[in-house]
Amino acid sequence: MSGLPDAFGLDRLRAAVLRAWEDSPTRLTEDTNAERDLRAGGYRDRLLVELAQNAADAAALAGRPGHLRVAVTGGELRVANTGAPLDEAGVAALASLRASAKPAGTVGRFGVGFAAVLAVTSEPRIVSSTGGVVFSEQRTKAEAGADDVPVLRLPWPPGVDEPPVPDGFDTEVRLPLTVPAGDVLAAITADVPDLLLALPRLARVDVDGRTWTRSEEKADAGGGVVMLSTPEGTARWLTHAEDGVVWALPVDDADAGTPVPRTEDVLHTPTPTDERLSLPARLFAPVPVEPSRRRVLTGEAARPVLAAAARIYPRLARRLESAHRSMAVPEARFPLSEVDAELRDLVIAELSEQDWLPAVAGGEVAGGRARVLPVDAPELVGLLADVVPGLAVACGPGAARLLETVGARAIGVAEVAEALTGIDRTPAWWHGLYDALLAAVERREIDPAELGGIPVPLADGRTVPGPRGALLPDPALAASGLDDIGGLDVVGLHLVHPEAAHPLLERLGADRAGPAELLASPALREAVQRSVEDAVSGVDVRPFVDAVLRLSGHGDAAELGALALPARSGWRRADELVLPGAPVLEVFDPEAVGEDGALDVLDETFAGFHDPAALTALGVLDSFALVTDDEPAEADHELPDEAAWWEAAAPARVYAVRDLDLVADDAWPAAIRLLAQRPETWRALTEPGGHTPWWLARFALLGGRAPMDWRMPAAHDLAGLFDPVPDVGLSPEQLAVVGVRGGLPDASTVDSDDVADLCDRLADPDRSVPLGLTLRVHRLVGEHRPVATGGHVDPPDRVRTLDGAVADAEDVVVLDGPWLLGAAAPSRFVACATAGTPGRRAGGTGGGSDAGIPDTGPVAALAEAFDLPLATDVIDADVSSEGEFAAWPELPAVVEVAELLGVALPEGGVVVHDHLTVAGADVSGNNVAVPWWCRPDPHGGPAGGAGPAETGVLHATDTSDGLARAFAWAAGLWLRRWEIAALLDDPDPRTLLG
Structure with missing residues (x-):
């Protein structure tokens, strides 16, 4: 490396910088601050971004795909790339801090972004095939004579021992690390996939032995699918590029046509900014940015580019398969930034106005003109192609909600x-x-x-709105020979076309059109209801009648009683006809059967052509008919005297025999036998509280009188009140169910009419009624509750007294004190049988059983029912003899009897008389001898400490009879008074036990 000439003029560059620092002492501080701002601001965390951009630019300048390799060697991060090597302009840009040497069409060729390396090193070096350059914080400090200096201002040549560029590469950046190598490699690895997508010229990146590559498939002039191969797998992005803008949408690795929309990203220019976006696709656009390259220059500068990007966005959506295009629509949400808000509005507006959404009928439709079915049913959408204009291929609730964002309208099922x-x-x-x-x-x-109005094609070629009331043809129709039923002239009978018959129609209210369903169809029922009217007006109803009769053999013919059938005197309802020769005709009144009667006889010829079971199923009578109603609301069943029965019985259900009022007066025994022959009518006869037994008891005739006016021959306890029923050929059980009396009725069920009848019978002086029966009837009168059973009993004018005679009601009183019987004649009293006695108003407090306490309820109720006074309130009499009070424990005989009976002695005692007499205005004679007496205590307590106030002052003769009555009354043992009297006479256990 040292043998190469100084091609980059490094000495000159250093001299120029040092002169500038010397000429302007503040320049050194400015450069230091500027570099610090770059390192800590705009280029923070952008190490790989900046180096990858340099590599992409070098590849672009060389005209071939770029290759970038990242490795750590000897504590240095080394980043090598292919492409155009380092040149003098690049070195000058590296050392300027404020200038870039990048030509047009590149994104970052050794410009100010190189300051990003200072995050990991203070001694960066660059080695290229054309030479090298070194920057050093320590050497710069020495040259500048300062402790705080910029690193990237003074360039030096590499040392003689600097290794050459690795084979296969043109440039390598070498960075002695000041931070952990693992952290740096992890950050670089995370950035690689996004950089490969953002930098088309970069085809391969190697990081610490791991490789990422970029390739394209399905490419055309506007874009295609970018495939990123990574150590973890392959990622695909669908792209569309136009006018310098690139949209990239992730697609499924397994199927490049299925998008995987993003929910959050940043704007790329083409390197990432800090402007957060919420669009499904990533945007690469030359939007003007601030010098830091992290923020967009908002306002008029950025708007044209954003508008162009939005205009291109629907073309990215059109690259998707038809079924997936709706996934390109931004979800409704709050924008993540100001840029996001503006871009989302622009994109949504373009999706609303441009044609991009696949339509079922073919072609594409703009979001604002689209209709979406909010049901996930593509097959349904396909059927509606030419039914709903603008219907989109996309369907389902999610698609409907999403496309609503771009103006699409969901079309409901009802629509x-x-x-x-x-x-x-x-x-x-x-x-x-x-x-x-x-x-x-x-x-x-x-x-x-929502499907109630769905059209339904019918067998006759018409189409009706809605399945409800339509009939689905059933195979059973053909099997029963009734497949031509649809051809009948029945208004409103909607039979579905066999090829359109479907379970959905049945679910929506259509009925299966088997025989039973046809019988139950409203249209057929309506035709049945008007059949008599049609027949009388001249319409030929015979085919319809025959069809209904054929159907009735295969289904429920109930409630078809209105069907017109030919009778002897013309057309009548089926339920107004009787089969020829039916036994019931023998018991009906002849005037009730015929042209003017309630019933008529079915035409014999017609009857011969049809099954009797089919005719009776329609309501034609062969015996008595039944009326049933399990939930009756009122007396509306057309039963005879039904309102009176309803008032008396308050029924919970109706199960009764019809037409009883048509029976001839002399035919009742035969009618009852006929009713007893059939289980159904026998059940009605025995229905508790039913209309049939109630009506028969009052209105049927046996021996010329109603059944309830007779008693059973064995009912001797009713002798005197009722006569025994004559022999009419009915069994005792039949007589009983029609109301012939077997004993007195129960007070809880007897009605007021029956009570009034009993009172009238008692008041008949020609009747010899046993006194016991009289007492029992009076108790029944007292216990009768007219509120519960309905009606009210008027007080009788004449009543039967204790001597068996009939007296005027105004001359008698109701016995409520048994001691009064000894002071007045029996003809003065009306009494009733009670559990104890008719007299005592309150029981004593002795130790006797409650069963011995007189039951005074019926006594008071009888007085109220007869509107008579109580005897103790009217009879004015009192003790007229002298006696001596004795407490109960002072009477040895009484004490011995109490011990034998095992009862406690009552409180108080009794006034004992040798001869007890009473006198008063209501007593015949001046003094009347009585065995015992109870005188009410006017002071609220017993005289001389006698018994409780409720008992009054007891008086008794010094006899076993008198003492027994007084003691039994005081001790609450009134029903045992005769037993007590016997024990007083003979206080021996054998008397008690024998």
């Missing part, structure tokens, strides 16, 4: 359905459309509700 209305397509085309739509529905990309 597609509207666009399809009125178009003429083959049934097979429609079937393909349904295929595509169903696939999207199953992927949950389409809401089936």
